[in-house]
Structures are given as structure tokens and as C-alpha cells.
Amino acid sequence: MSTKTIFIIVLTILLTIFLMVNTDPVDFNFLVTTVAVSKLLVVGLCIVIGFILGFIVGRPRKTVKNLDAEIERHSAIENKKALSDEDRDYIN
Known part of the structure; x- marks a missing residue:
């Protein structure tokens, strides 16, 4: 197993x-209402939202520099065929 896989398994455990220990109900204020919700649900939802936002922000973007590199790579392949x-x- 790679170090990355072991790290992900340990972090998940x-x-x-952490989530299973925090199952007590807490008052959650949302706009004008107060709802009794489990800490597990609140913390778990925050973690899921954080992972989704991290994935969206952390993924590579297509930039002009990346497109230029792709064009050069494609041109090199075409020249090799020629x-x-x-x-x-x-x-060889």
C-alpha cells in the first residue's frame, strides 16, 4: 500500500x-428557528461540505498556458507522423 492510501485510511478511522463520540443533541440556530440536532449530523455535514468545496477549489483549471502546452504536444505528435x-x- 502507498503512503497516501495508509494516510487516507488512518484519517478516515x-x-x-470522532463522529461516533459526538452524538449528543445540540441546539442549532438557523435563521429564526432553533432545532435540536445531533452533533454527529452537524459535524458530518460540515466535513462533507468541506470536502466538496476543497475538491472544487483544488482541481486544475484550464488556462491559456495549459492549452498552449497541449497544442505544442499535439503539434509534436503530428510532426512525428509526418x-x-x-x-x-x-x-530508431
């Missing part, structure tokens, strides 16, 4: 233990 048999033999 610790998070599960080589004659003699050129390919020489390169």
Missing part, C-alpha cells in the same frame, strides 16, 4: 471515531 520511413529508421 480517526474521523469516524516523418518519412527513412527518418524514422534514422531516429
